[in-house]
Each structure stands twice: as structure tokens, then as C-alpha cells.
Amino acid sequence: MAYRIALVDDDRNILTSVSMVLESEGFQVTTYRDGVDALRGLTAEPPDLAVLDIKMPRMDGIELLQRLREKSGMPVIFLTSKDDEVDELLGLRMGADDYIKKPFSQRLLIERVRSIFRRIEAQKASAASPGTASATSLARGELVLDPAQHLCLWKNAPVNLTVTEFLIIQALAQRPGHVKSRDQLIDAAYGEHIYVDDRTIDSHIKRLRKKFREVDKDFSHIETLYGVGYKYNETNAAA
Amino acid sequence: MAYRIALVDDDRNILTSVSMVLESEGFQVTTYRDGVDALRGLTAEPPDLAVLDIKMPRMDGIELLQRLREKSGMPVIFLTSKDDEVDELLGLRMGADDYIKKPFSQRLLIERVRSIFRRIEAQKASAASPGTASATSLARGELVLDPAQHLCLWKNAPVNLTVTEFLIIQALAQRPGHVKSRDQLIDAAYGEHIYVDDRTIDSHIKRLRKKFREVDKDFSHIETLYGVGYKYNETNAAA
DNA sequence: CCGCATTATGGCAAAAATACCGCAAAGGTA
DNA sequence: TACCTTTGCGGTATTTTTGCCATAATGCGG
Structure with a gap:
């Protein structure tokens, strides 16, 4: 949209x-x-x-x-x-x-x-009534993302994300199982004309993981692919 | 690169x-x-x-x-x-x-x-993976390689590969039954302007075989051609 | 079977990549 | 203005990868 x-x-x-x-x-x-x-x-x-x-x-x-x-x-x-x-x-x-x-x-x-x-x-x-899923919302298994409400739910529990964090999890969840390089995530979160350091993405991933873990101790759906980037898995990482 | x-x-x-x-x-x-x-x-x-x-x-x-x-x-x-x-x-x-x-x-x-x-x-x-099945993904019999997901499956079991290993198995699987010299594999994995020792490829092959064997004890599809290089076979080596 | 060449493999230290702490700057708000 | 949150990043510890060596094993021609 x-x-x-x-x-x-x-x-x-x-x-x-x-x-x-x-x-x-x-x-x-x-x-x-x-x-x-x-x-x-x-x-x-x-x-x-x-x-x-x-x-x-x-x-x-x-x-x-x-x-x-x-x-x-x-x-x-x-x-x-x-x-x-x-x-x-x-x-x-x-x-x-x-x-x-x-x-x-x-x-x-x-x-x-x-x-x-x-x-x-x-x-x-703030205006939207909670519970009304908007058109752009995303429901990936246990994860619910609604940009219009800036709403993020994990197993129906609210996860309080900042704007940047939201954009990153959104980019990741868009294609579960698919790797996104840090550069791709920077594009998604900042637009193509702004430069931030690669390591900054690490920070946001750290904060995301932390916030999700606060709601679900065993959350490990954000996977690191060494040398490649990150990906979001629908099923929890086993091994 | x-x-x-x-x-x-x-x-x-x-x-x-x-x-x-x-x-x-x-x-x-x-x-x-x-x-x-x-x-x-x-x-x-x-x-x-x-x-x-x-x-x-x-x-x-x-x-x-x-x-x-x-x-x-x-x-x-x-x-x-x-x-x-x-x-x-x-x-x-x-x-x-x-x-x-x-x-x-x-x-x-x-x-x-x-x-x-x-x-x-x-x-x-985005050009490489427009839909679900990326254009560059590879399904060779029991082997599945999808760069977009950085995913490697052997008989539907995930095999966890590093970037270099992935590039090498990809190069080999591209043409089942065809030999690739170590030099060709180096080009595929590192680009054409980087020098690494021939024997290094041996190491990567070693690790690849090991990782595949962890999933399938009888895996022997990566064949050594004495004095030439390596090749990937679709059918298990009968020798 | 012998000698030589090539490959397999375990091990290891260096290099590369990542996790994460903590801070200060930036931005928003009261 | 002062206060609070967010955010980017420097820096360090940690983890993973990787190239290569040394040695054992294997292949090949005679």
C-alpha cells in the first residue's frame, strides 16, 4: 500500500x-x-x-x-x-x-x-481499535505484525518494539526461512539512501531477541547465518 | 569480491x-x-x-x-x-x-x-529470488540447494554448511557427473582473483563429506578423480 | 610388490564474523 | 528547559570459520 x-x-x-x-x-x-x-x-x-x-x-x-x-x-x-x-x-x-x-x-x-x-x-x-487487523498486517504463525497499529504480538502477547526494531522484524518475517543480509535489513529499516554500520543491525537483533525472550524464554526464531545474515524461522530452531 | x-x-x-x-x-x-x-x-x-x-x-x-x-x-x-x-x-x-x-x-x-x-x-x-522457489535454487535428486535461504537439504534433512562449503557443493552439484578441478572450485568459491592453496579444497571436501555423513552414514556422492579433481554424482558411487 | 604421486584427515592457530555492554548523541515530550 | 526513550556505534569478548601443515592412507605405473 x-x-x-x-x-x-x-x-x-x-x-x-x-x-x-x-x-x-x-x-x-x-x-x-x-x-x-x-x-x-x-x-x-x-x-x-x-x-x-x-x-x-x-x-x-x-x-x-x-x-x-x-x-x-x-x-x-x-x-x-x-x-x-x-x-x-x-x-x-x-x-x-x-x-x-x-x-x-x-x-x-x-x-x-x-x-x-x-x-x-x-x-x-493510537486511533485504530485494537483487534481490528488492518490490511497490511502480517500473521506468520505465532507472530503477528500490524504496521498500522505498530503492533507486535508473539503468541498473543504484546511485544513492545521501537520503530527500527519493528521494521527489521517486519523485513525478516516477510519471508520466513529466507536469509536477509545486513545490507538488506538496512535498506528495509532506513531506506536506501542512509548509511549505518553493519554492526548496528547486530544491536537491533540483540534487542529484538531480548524483547521476544522477555515474553517467551525459549524464543529462538531469529537465526544467525554466519557470514550471510539473519533469517526468521516459523518453527523454533531445534539444533 | x-x-x-x-x-x-x-x-x-x-x-x-x-x-x-x-x-x-x-x-x-x-x-x-x-x-x-x-x-x-x-x-x-x-x-x-x-x-x-x-x-x-x-x-x-x-x-x-x-x-x-x-x-x-x-x-x-x-x-x-x-x-x-x-x-x-x-x-x-x-x-x-x-x-x-x-x-x-x-x-x-x-x-x-x-x-x-x-x-x-x-x-x-530481488532478481535472484522473485518467488518462493528462487531461480538459482537447485534440486538434484536427493540434494536441495537454495542460496536464497542458504539452505542445504540431503534427503530432506538439513545440512548445516558454511558459506565456502555451500559455494563448493553448489559448484559441484551444478553439473552432476562432471569433474571440477580444484582450480575451478577455487574460482567458484573465492572469485577469480584470490589465491588459496589447492590442498585447501581438500579440507573443504573433507568437511563437506563429514557433514553429509552426519546426516547419511553411507553418503559417498562426492567422488575423487585421482589427479583431476572432484565430482558430484547423483547416484551413490558403486565403485 | 615397490616407489612415487596424490589424496584423506586430524589438528591448530590465525582470521573473520558475531554478540553484547555501555555510552553519548539525537529526537521527542512534558 | 529538563527528562526520557531511542539509536548508532566503539570496543571487547566470544564464537565460527578457514587455510594449511604433518602424517597416514590410498592410488597408480611398472
Whole structure:
């Protein structure tokens, strides 16, 4: 279930480059080249997040946001070129969730976008009634993972995981019995444009094992494959 | 299996310092001092990644990339000195994978480089195992080998192999009944540019036979061809 | 059966990979 | 602001793997 992001900018180059980046991260991107078009599109089919340039012909980003806010509370990130535009944003504080100064790195952009969606997930989690399995949830034998609720159950007992831990166990449980290299797990947990050390994965695996053991002393479903990576087994490791 | 990186910059200091950093991370680095040389070198022997300075005499990085793109899709990272160069990149974005502003920290550079290679590995992995049965998995009679799961079964019993052992049995099982010389097995297990002693293969064969015998006392499918090498037989050796 | 060449195998120390402690930085919250 | 949680990573202990040696065993040609 890919998030949908609307991108509004009058610079076609930025439009294509940014949307490429976002799409490479698995988001579904719709682009608009000016505020008027965008207002129509965004109203007709609201995305999960809007990324707006401030300076645009016909209708600038700020006016666009004000119009949007009449109808919708969708998250918004602004793109700004100048510091005084930032000031303006801060002064007005009219409901933007974040802003990014041009020029910006892919990494920064993705960081901001992901943080927005993390926040949304968190809200969903607290809002959702427990017991309702959402569409994206995962039930692998005794393990239940529901990203929407940020819920992890082991043999029906809740396991309290942090965001990173959740992403890692999710990646592992996606394919029980299959090895994931540390690099693959880094991609799954952080996205492709962020580097963390291999050993950091070890730490998270350690914490995961510990938390599962707190619920089930004999938990040993996360297996180390020496020289390869880790894998999640549905059946407990015997030998 | 070291990744090969080409580094192109007219500043000799940067050339040496950066290549030292990369080499210390285990990468194999080739350097070029201008775009014309680089184009020739990169075309003749394409590396796994190119790191290009933008501002260079004779041919700048942007032109170099365009020329490269005519032939190759190798990943590219740009080095830039000025913000307006960044703008240009963001706008044009003609196939560069990332950019780094000078001056940059060693850590940042490594971060970017590793992220590129993670992506490559990820693609390899997903290409290798799209469904449940990975394309490269092998079922030869009673022997089952699945690299994606790092799984080895003999008569449905799991055999716990190390990476090297796995690579060797894989090479042997690829063509049952066909001899592989020790040199061929070394290539298969270590890559072509690493030297280990012939007798080392004997050791691995020893360990393989032992591990298989632990599961099946009468296992004798790995046959020695005196003076030639080893081969894997589907039917047990009748001798 | 003999002598030479090749292989099998147990053992071992070095190397490689991993587990995990503890801390400090980062981020969020009240 | 101060406080709490999360997180990444340095560093060390531990485990696993691995290459190779020395010796015994086996194969091969005569």
C-alpha cells in the first residue's frame, strides 16, 4: 500500500528529479506544474502528502495551502529558495508540517517525507481499535505484525518494539526461512539512501531477541547465518 | 569480491586522500586526472561505481557522464564545489545517483558509496529470488540447494554448511557427473582473483563429506578423480 | 610388490564474523 | 528547559570459520 504524494513545482527539472527520488523509495507520485492545477487535483483526489514549491506562477504555494486548508488537513512540506520565505512560513505558521530549503539532498527530502509518514502511522496506531487487523498486517504463525497499529504480538502477547526494531522484524518475517543480509535489513529499516554500520543491525537483533525472550524464554526464531545474515524461522530452531 | 571504484578529479590531493579512504574500506580504486583519460579508461574497463568531479580541465564531469551514459549505466556520484553546481545537477539530473559537496567528510563519502552498493546488492537479491522457489535454487535428486535461504537439504534433512562449503557443493552439484578441478572450485568459491592453496579444497571436501555423513552414514556422492579433481554424482558411487 | 604421486584427515592457530555492554548523541515530550 | 526513550556505534569478548601443515592412507605405473 504505497503512500501517494503530490508534488507541485513550476520547475520541470525539479519535478522530474524529485519524483524520481520519491518513486525510487516506493511512493506513488503525482505532479502539478502550478498552483491552480494543483488545487483542482488535490481537491479531487487528495494524496497522503503534498510537497509544494512556494514560488509559483498563477498561485503560489502559500495561497495554495490556505485554499487546501479550507477543505483538508493533509500534511504539507514546503520547498523554499530563500531564507526570508522561511521566515514568512514560520511567521504565518499556517499549517505546513515541514519545509525544505533548496537546494536539498535526496537524503534530506526522504528523511522529511518518511518522518511525516511515521507521524501518520503513529496517529493511526493510537486511533485504530485494537483487534481490528488492518490490511497490511502480517500473521506468520505465532507472530503477528500490524504496521498500522505498530503492533507486535508473539503468541498473543504484546511485544513492545521501537520503530527500527519493528521494521527489521517486519523485513525478516516477510519471508520466513529466507536469509536477509545486513545490507538488506538496512535498506528495509532506513531506506536506501542512509548509511549505518553493519554492526548496528547486530544491536537491533540483540534487542529484538531480548524483547521476544522477555515474553517467551525459549524464543529462538531469529537465526544467525554466519557470514550471510539473519533469517526468521516459523518453527523454533531445534539444533 | 571487492567492488571497483573509479575516481576522477584534477586535484591530486583529493585523488590520493579519497582513494586512501576508499581503499581502507576494502574497495579497489582506479584514479584518473581528467575527463578525457577517464572516458577512455571507464569505457575500456567499467568499474562498479564512478566518482566524478564536476569541474575539470579538458572535459568536465557533466559532459563525461553524458558520454558514459551513451554506453553504460554504471552508478555515478558527483563531487561539487558550489551550490549553483548543485542546482544544475538537481535540475538536470541526467543519471547521477548522488552528489557530494566539497569539502566533505570521509564518513559522508563512505556513506554514499556504500548506499550505492547496497542498492546494487538489493537488486541482485530481488532478481535472484522473485518467488518462493528462487531461480538459482537447485534440486538434484536427493540434494536441495537454495542460496536464497542458504539452505542445504540431503534427503530432506538439513545440512548445516558454511558459506565456502555451500559455494563448493553448489559448484559441484551444478553439473552432476562432471569433474571440477580444484582450480575451478577455487574460482567458484573465492572469485577469480584470490589465491588459496589447492590442498585447501581438500579440507573443504573433507568437511563437506563429514557433514553429509552426519546426516547419511553411507553418503559417498562426492567422488575423487585421482589427479583431476572432484565430482558430484547423483547416484551413490558403486565403485 | 615397490616407489612415487596424490589424496584423506586430524589438528591448530590465525582470521573473520558475531554478540553484547555501555555510552553519548539525537529526537521527542512534558 | 529538563527528562526520557531511542539509536548508532566503539570496543571487547566470544564464537565460527578457514587455510594449511604433518602424517597416514590410498592410488597408480611398472
